[in-house]
Amino acid sequence: MTVPEGRVRVLRDGPVRAERDYVLYWMTSFRRARSNFALERAIEHARALKKPLVVFEPLRVAYPFANDRLHTFVLQGMAENQRRFAASPVHYFPFVETEPGEGKGLLEALASSACVLVGDDWPSFFVPSMQAAAAKKLEVRFEVVDSNGLYPMHDTERVFTTAHSFRTHLQKVLPPHLMAVPREDPLEGLSLPKLAALPRRITWARAPKDLLAASPAAIAALPLDHSVGAVKMVGGSAAGEARMKRFVEHQLVDYAEARNEPEVDGTSALSPYLHFGHVSTHQLFARMVRQEQWHIEKLGKSIGGSREGWWKLSPPAEAFIDQFVTWRELGFNMSSHCPETYQSLDSLPTWAKATIEAHAKDPRPHLYSLQQLERSQTHDPLWNAAMGQLRRTGWFHNYLRMLWGKKIYEWSKSAADALHAMEYLMGKYSLDGRDPISWSGYFWVLGRYDRPWGPERKIFGKLRYMSSDNTAKKFEVKNYIATFAP
Ligand SMILES: Cc1cc2nc3c(=O)[nH]c(=O)nc-3n(C[C@H](O)[C@H](O)[C@H](O)COP(=O)(O)OP(=O)(O)OC[C@H]3O[C@@H](n4cnc5c(N)ncnc54)[C@H](O)[C@@H]3O)c2cc1C
The missing domain is CATH 1.10.579.10 (DNA Cyclobutane Dipyrimidine Photolyase, subunit A, domain 3)
Known part of the structure; x- marks a missing residue:
């Protein structure tokens, strides 16, 4: 297996059931087909077992704040995933509830034919408790994989209380993790047996076209908070990757000066794409260092947590990386290690x-x-x-x-x-x-x-x-x- 073991946590132990029908990837947070360690882990299991891979991407209607805005963004991402998986041997199963509780029992039914279940290790909102409940109930080995950031959340047990102490730590321990990156396109050249159909007991229908197209009429028919409308920003990996490219090629150069100016379009506005996992920080990092013609030998020795000078990137790139690596991953450090108190x-x-x-x-x-x-x-x-x-x-x-x-x-x-x-x-x-x-x-x-x-x-x-x-x-x-x- 090439996915670093330090990124894998076993939520339910047990053997991989080679006699079953497929490997199941339950995609809830890293909603993308590229640069995704969780998808890569599921692919590795499927290849080792010579079994098909099912990617199950659900969207419920009764989560807190469910509204047209969030649903539209996520559905646009699901449509893009459908396009990307369609060109591969992976069986992609997008499921969108049309009423609360409609999806109840679906994961269990899918998992009962699975050799192993892989999920996304994401430390916030309702995801950890939903996964803990699944781990109790499902009779299959259940692994969650951390594809959140450049630094694996469970590489350390320490909780960092300042950006400076976290930066100091990263300057000591991050370099080897920069070499262990997810494959940019794990579907490229992928050869796996194809699943002819899901088992008969899966009576839940895949999301229809109009929903995946996020058509306003289809969304209006869902039991959501319709007072919060869809916005201009389009969800999905293609839109996120395009924004990332534009930012790195044209705007990054002015980031250090422009980022605090409310009237200037000076930041990446990638946070929604990072939040829903439509793009990853590994992709962002790779694109940025290509642009900067940087390679790992340039990294200096730890400089005691100083904000600038360690990466040996241009000043705007160093300012940007301090946000999307130091500050972003500092938050993941706290929520993953203090699940009971980070919101208190x-x-x-x-x-x-x-x-x-x-x-x-x-x-x-x-x-x-x-x-x-x-x-x-x-x-x-x-x-x-x-x-x-x-x-x-x-x-x-x-x-x-x-x-x-x-x-x-x-x-x-x-x-x-x-x-x-x-x-x-x-x-x-x-x-x-x-x-x-x-x-x-x-x-x-x-x-x-x-x-x-x-x-x-x-x-x-x-x-x-x-x-x-x-x-x-x-x-x-x-x-x-x-x-x-x-
Ligand atoms: C009161 C408050 C509430 C916030 N709520 C959220 C939130 O709900 N979701 C959210 O993603 N961010 C939140 N932030 C952090 C930050 O404001 C946003 O991440 C940033 O404005 C997003 O815009 P951008 O993608 O253009 O950022 P850029 O400046 O382009 O930065 C790139 C990425 O770095 C990360 N980042 C940037 N600034 C910060 C920061 N201060 N702390 C942690 N990570 C950062 C984000 O992932 C961001 O997308 C909050 C900050 C404050 C002070």
């Missing part, structure tokens, strides 16, 4: 809990209800515009997310209320919400990964403070406000 206020550093507690009773000059926040009904035009961009486009800018979160804290009765508001608004409207780094962001607002700041202020105490006035002084925001004002 208890996980905050001691100083942050103390300062929040000390200022809990400070009067709040502005208090807004969740509904007022959701409708952009605050006194702050920049904040209202940021919320407007999120509501209308399903994505918004990193610098404004920081400001957005800080103001929610300032305008809420408590840290718990602020956390709830951030989880709700991002979960509902953001294509990239419900991700390990969603909780990194919400908790960064409340002090995680940060340090105490002075002077101590009302409400914030020693938490880092941000204001819309300062943001407007630093960056052009007039057009942004005009564009996204409610």
Whole structure:
């Protein structure tokens, strides 16, 4: 097997059942046919056993926040997967529920003919508990594979509490992992026996064409929250790869200066594609280092966690890699190692809990209800515009997310209320919400990964403070406000 063993966790032990009909890959998070260690592991099992491979990609209707926006994006990805698998011997089975619970029993029925079940090791939202429940019930060996990032989540047991300490660690341990990459196109030249048909007991129908085409009429017929509409951004690996190419070839060069400018299209906007697994950071890394004509021998010795200088890439590439490797994978480190607490206020550093507690009773000059926040009904035009961009486009800018979160804290009765508001608004409207780094962001607002700041202020105490006035002084925001004002 070529997939590194350190990326594989066995959720249900047992022998591989060679007498059964096929290998089953349950695709829930790495929704792509390329650069995917989980798919590669399933292929390796199928080749070793000389069995067909079934890729099962389901979409339920009753998960939290299920709405037209999220469904459309995921369905566009499923349509692309169907195209990619159609040209291979893999049996691709896309399944979309049309009513809650319709898919109940389907995985079990599929797994009962499987030699081995492979799944995606993704440490957030409902995925870990859904997989744990499956592992208890299904009578088949069940492996989950980590294809989240450049650094395998379970390579270390340590939980990192600052980006600096995680960067220091990566500078020591990452190089060998950069050599162990998933195959860009594991379907290329793939030879496997083809499955003539799924077993007869699989009476569930594959998703019909109109649903896979994400047709508005088909989506309107599903029991979803239709108040959150589809957006312009198109889901799927092809769209994600095109965006990645455009960003790396044309925009990366200005990333370091442009990334904080709300009025400039200066970042990759790849977060929705990374979130749904339509593209991988391995693909992004490979494309970037090709562009930069970089090779691994260029890597320097560990430089004690400094942000720049270790990779020996251009300054904008180093700034970008610090986001999609250090900061992104820091969030995966926390959620994979602290599944019980990464979404809880208890996980905050001691100083942050103390300062929040000390200022809990400070009067709040502005208090807004969740509904007022959701409708952009605050006194702050920049904040209202940021919320407007999120509501209308399903994505918004990193610098404004920081400001957005800080103001929610300032305008809420408590840290718990602020956390709830951030989880709700991002979960509902953001294509990239419900991700390990969603909780990194919400908790960064409340002090995680940060340090105490002075002077101590009302409400914030020693938490880092941000204001819309300062943001407007630093960056052009007039057009942004005009564009996204409610
Ligand atoms: C309050 C708050 C909430 C957030 N919620 C989410 C969320 O729900 N989902 C989400 O994906 N990101 C979230 N972030 C992190 C960050 O804002 C977004 O990842 C980024 O703005 C996405 O835009 P981009 O793809 O153009 O980023 P780019 O600047 O192009 O960066 C490339 C990738 O690096 C990663 N990245 C960038 N910034 C960060 C960061 N600060 N922390 C961790 N990873 C980062 C993302 O995967 C991103 O797609 C949040 C940040 C804050 C402060």
